[in-house]
Amino acid sequence: MAVNTMIPVARPWMDEQEAGAARRAILSGWVTQGPEVAAFEREFAEAIGTAHACAVSSCTTALHAALVALGVGAGDEVITVSHSFIATTNAIRYCGAMPVFVDIDPVTFNIDPALVEAAISPRTKAILAVHQLGMPCDLASLVSIATRHGVPLIEDAACAIGSEIEWHGAWQRIGRPHGDIACFSFHPRKIVTTGEGGAVTTDEAALDAAVRRIRHHGWATLGDMPAPGFNYRLPDLLCAIGIPQMARLEELLAARERVAGWYTERLEHHVLTPSAADGDRHGWQAYVVQLDRRDEALAALRDAGIEAQIGTWALHRLEPYRAQGAFPGADRAFERALALPLATTTTEEEVERVAAVLTGL
Numbered sequence: 001m002a003v004n005t006m007i008p009v010a011r012p013w014m015d016e017q018e019a020g021a022a023r024r025a026i027l028s029g030w031v032t033q034g035p036e037v038a039a040f041e042r043e044f045a046e047a048i049g050t051a052h053a054c055a056v057s058s059c060t061t062a063l064h065a066a067l068v069a070l071g072v073g074a075g076d077e078v079i080t081v082s083h084s085f086i087a088t089t090n091a092i093r094y095c096g097a098m099p100v101f102v103d104i105d106p107v108t109f110n111i112d113p114a115l116v117e118a119a120i121s122p123r124t125k126a127i128l129a130v131h132q133l134g135m136p137c138d139l140a141s142l143v144s145i146a147t148r149h150g151v152p153l154i155e156d157a158a159c160a161i162g163s164e165i166e167w168h169g170a171w172q173r174i175g176r177p178h179g180d181i182a183c184f185s186f187h188p189r190k191i192v193t194t195g196e197g198g199a200v201t202t203d204e205a206a207l208d209a210a211v212r213r214i215r216h217h218g219w220a221t222l223g224d225m226p227a228p229g230f231n232y233r234l235p236d237l238l239c240a241i242g243i244p245q246m247a248r249l250e251e252l253l254a255a256r257e258r259v260a261g262w263y264t265e266r267l268e269h270h271v272l273t274p275s276a277a278d279g280d281r282h283g284w285q286a287y288v289v290q291l292d293r294r295d296e297a298l299a300a301l302r303d304a305g306i307e308a309q310i311g312t313w314a315l316h317r318l319e320p321y322r323a324q325g326a327f328p329g330a331d332r333a334f335e336r337a338l339a340l341p342l343a344t345t346t347t348e349e350e351v352e353r354v355a356a357v358l359t360g361l
């Protein structure tokens, strides 16, 4: 019976086009760093509107490469949010640096720029802001603070492929970048996927060159290795799959926007529903509602065959960070957030089933 079929929290969308692209890469004989990497990087940079895009193995490695490229090292501090996916802070720790948390706005889940300034110290080497779940954070304020203090701004845009803001009167995609450097994810749980993968975008040629060196063991030119790098390459095989995925970006975004609209219509008077700031375009990596009886709702959805998730975490509650103090915004978000099923192929009937459980609690 259709009513008993499981509704998954996410479902990547790939078809014959991606299969054909993988086949083309396999039969080309290149398989790793070949023409598909360069073609995918060109497509990606053009779609985002940035000068350079460097494909890497994940957003986690993208964040690490960006931090290393900006010179973040042992003993440095990087300002970031106390509520995110764990990869955001892990990347800072890979450098031997310490994440210094600032609280989030409990409604938007995004960094509160008013708190960033107070967290800046002589050891601050970068600000790592997150466009949480695809909702653009307040970049105008962050860029202004970063510029005033001469601290680089990194954007964790893992979930924000296709998210847009109005910037000096024009629509611009996130990752242009408005900060110094931005990092994207192509994990199947995100909007565009290559299985696993990521990208680093920047307008600065020197930063792009540094990221490319770090991606490939640290080689500058053959026989010259200024500092050891890593193997963070994304192979031709996966970049080939990314090309048709990027070609359908608008289609993927429109489908997600439609599903989000169905949820909002049915739920806005029952729970706190998400929406981007006026003038911004949400990428809808996830549709996360907030409600008081979250754990009860999660159990009721699971009983009804609906996969929901908590997803993001209050990182200051983890062992290495407990001394950093209280973050009431992050606590509130962590206790009340619930990610509902959202995929390109989610149907209105599925949304109806989810809404029926939540409104019937």
Ligand SMILES: *Cc1c(COP(=O)(O)O)cnc(C)c1O
Binding pocket: 058, 059, 060, 061, 084, 085, 087, 088, 130, 132, 133, 156, 158, 159, 184, 185, 186, 187, 197, 198
């Ligand atoms: C998913 C995610 C990451 C990690 O992306 P991977 O490609 O899986 O490494 C980093 N930051 C945020 C905010 C994310 O949501």
